[in-house]
Amino acid sequence: MAKKVKDPGFGYGSFKNAKKIINEDGSSNVIHINKRRGLEDLYSYLIEIPWWRFFLFVFLVYTLINIVFSVVYNLIGIEQITPSTGNIWRDLLNGFFFSAQTITTVGYGGIAPQGLMANIIASFQAMIGLMGFSFITGLLYGRFSKPRASIKFSKNLIVRDFKEHRAIMFRLMNSRKNMMIEPEVTVTLSITEPDEKAETHKRNFYQLKLERDKIMYLPTMWTIVHELNDDSVLSKYSNEELMQLDAEMYILLQYHDEAFSQKLFKIYSYKFSQLKTDVKFVPSFLFDEEGNTILDHDKLDQLSDQKS
Structure with missing residues (x-):
């Protein structure tokens, strides 16, 4: 069964097609009013x-x-x-x-x-x-x-066939040459649904189980995979329904940065309107004639047909 969790800090109340709480750079999109400034x-x-x-x-x-x-x-x-x-x-x-x-x-x-x-x-x-x-x-x-996490996320989520089921995926990339030690990712799903009793909308939160949520180090790129099996709250939706779903993924990445010698954090989010179906990510790195690994930053967001 999908693991339903308590409010991680965004609030249960919502609005139909509410804007993202997290901006592209990981900053908060919350508007503060009546705040005393110093x-x-x-x-x-x-x-x-x-x-x-x-x-x-x-x-x-x-x-x-x-x-x-x-x-x-x-x-x-x-x-x-x-x-x-x-x-x-x-x-x-x-x-x-x-x-x-x-x-x-x-x-x-x-x-x-x-x-x-x-x-x-x-x-x-x-x-x-x-x-x-x-x-x-x-x-x-x-x-x-000030240490800043130099992480790039793919522009889109994708959903594609995976093993015996389907899976939702996104990619993240280490955009620096220094090593990311023990990166760990946590993904929380928010689904906004009508609340008939209160005649408004309410968020429900779920912690998504990932194929891998932690690796030893990351010198190149990492594809995060959530399999839509029987334990997933999203398995009941078709691809078309997923694209129409008023949902958002909140990603928290943490890792030890060898350059700053401390743990860094990066926050990101995806709306399901950014979801692409029946496609796959193209390979992001290759090898030159001398055997060196070449990471192509331009391929982070590139997609191809799932059958190609």
Whole structure:
């Protein structure tokens, strides 16, 4: 019999054709409201966002701070750092350049504060610059040093004939050259069905039995197989019914990474709308003339007819 499990953390309540809870990159797709935010949230946000967004954030904040201080220097009198040009835009630009030299502690010497107020503001801005760049340096170190699982999953689930029955399969690949030690995978199935009593929809969760849920190491690619035998909750569905089923697979992969010398985790999910029938995965690796194993990353998602 299929092993029905308790809610793994997603909630029993659901909605017809609800969106995926797990994004393609393994992050949560849950929308938070009425949440109080703090500096720790900003740090986590800046650690997780893509590199281009991180550098864009740094550039925009840096530019905004210099614009603010440029306005301040002009309000107290641009003459306290450099003679006025008589043009407001040129004076703002001079204030901006002086602000950039101060906040970065470059100090070319072409422009220097003369009055007491300008020196006080410049001293305060230099302190902001030191603290700000220390914060950015910490973020850069955190982004580079944070261990991330480099795992790629096939785009689709497939269902095909397997032994005396059928099986649902997907593939995952080690996209780095370092070895994954003792990778272990857990697959939880969520099926959303109408709840006639509450006139809503409810999730039922099942832990799927896999052909193999743990191997010694993974240098190439691993095909995860769940056989649709009499013990499977999915065996009663035809291929066409499986494709129409409001269901989702949640995958948790954990392994020891030799490069980081610690255990890493990767989360992924598949909606059954991603299911392909009567196909099979093409071989993903081959051998060259010298006997070396060649892993072709482009073949992770490639499918062929089951009979070919």
